[in-house]
Amino acid sequence: MIEITNLVKRYGDIKAVNGISFTVNDGEVLGFLGPNGAGKSTTMNIITGYLSSTSGSVKVNGHDILEEPDLAKKCIGYLPEMPPLYFDMTVLEYLNFICDLKKVPKNERKEQLASILSMVKIVDMADRLIGNLSKGYKQRVGIAQALVGNPDILILDEPTVGLDPNQILEIRKLIRKLAQKHTVILSSHILSEVQAVCDRVVIINKGKVAAIDTITDLSTKLSGSTKLSLSFKGPEKDVVNNLRSIPGVTNVVSVVSNADTSIHQVEITAQSDSKSDVRASVFYTMSKGGWPMLEFRSLDPTLEEIFLSITSA
């Protein structure tokens, strides 16, 4: 568990982090979102002890990062934005070096390294020089490095940046696998990634927490209404008027209308707090009128929309 209270980091006159507080629960995957320069990396650097805060405190499993740094750092595996790799070492030499630093007992070392290598799928690369590996493999070695010593908490700073789509999918799969045994904090400005992997998101903007919630709660909270998209065959005017009369529906907007085929698409806005689900009423209205429904789906706001509305506000 990580408790962050009122964290401030000042660089000259600029407050890179300005009073951030949140808690990361055990076993959770927390997405850490924000535009470039929002203070994501600074916050992560403070949590891991790389930087110190101007004020505020970070407690990792109950250990303050400044007062009991060794105990706190033992609980954390950190993958910085730029993986800290020595290009002149082989993968195995490098991981052994990290084992030395993290004081992994000699008798556990072989077993632990074997399981890490197979988990991040770099068994074949174990004896290659890190400098000769591709970017995706370097990133994996970076993750392997964070896993040494079996820390409870993994902090990954933009782990998929600069990778090709295949590698991104692989790394995401890996993160999901890691999330089963570790608490993970994942920073990213790629929203779909956070959506795919995380239980909860913290959105920060200009050094402050803009929102903390699950992705589904965030979307309803923000819009206050649900949106539905409907394609149908039939007279557009009649249908729209009928739909408007359904209780709970606040607006119906035509999106695509094609007079030749009389296939139309509309967007229905309904109050999300109304007890009755408007979707059933929409169905019965359409069926009563004898207008076939060709497509019917709900339009949840994507994280992109949430993100934009929060960070631009």
Add this chain to the structure above:
Amino acid sequence: MLAIYKRELASYFRSPVGYVAMALFSFLSGFLFINQYGDGMVNISTEIMSLTSFFVVIIPVITMGLFAEDKKRGTEVIFYTNPISMFEVVLGKFFAAITLIAILFINVFIHMIITAFSGGVVNVGTWGSVIVYFCLAILFTSIGVFASSISDTQIVSAIICFVTILVIQLLKTVSTLASAGVTSLLSSSVFKLEPDAINRASNNVANAIAWFSPFTKTQDFRYGVFSISPLVFCLSMALLFLFLTYRILEKKRWSQK
């Protein structure tokens, strides 16, 4: 500390640095040895003392990458985010550099063995020279470690280290220049001083500057005259520079600029 030490020492031999230093040192020491051997009179002390004047080239090469390289590659994060104290990191890197210097010195031991078997001079003064050699090596390496920690690029840290060692080597000249400057300054009619007082002042300035020279402090060791104060001087100066390095590295964590 041992982890850092092992990695750093091995990395000298993963890159050309270790081999270049070995080649350079073998050439220099071999040249100095053969030069005397040809004359039919070999004194290893002379060889060792001549070698100390090449520290100005060798030490910057050995120490320039110690911290500058980590900063450039972003690997310094490892030291800050793992359960290890920054002073251990400094000591680990320092001892790795000292070990490389000791490995280079094997050449000289071979020359000593050859000399001893062919009837040359290997006496207590020779061992005194060895002590001086390592005292100076420790002092200059700590300066190199410090230079590496204050710069982000190897070249800049090498230059800082080179210039510092050069100034220390030339302290005798520097002190003469400074005393001449003091003399000419005090001789001006503004002060109206006795020539005797001017002499004393300029002598004091020269002595004060020369006091810092580790070379003059240790010059009697090669004749078998030992004293503890030069050793204390070198080691405490080295400790001072290592401590400053530690503070520089810690400062990065706290810096608010």
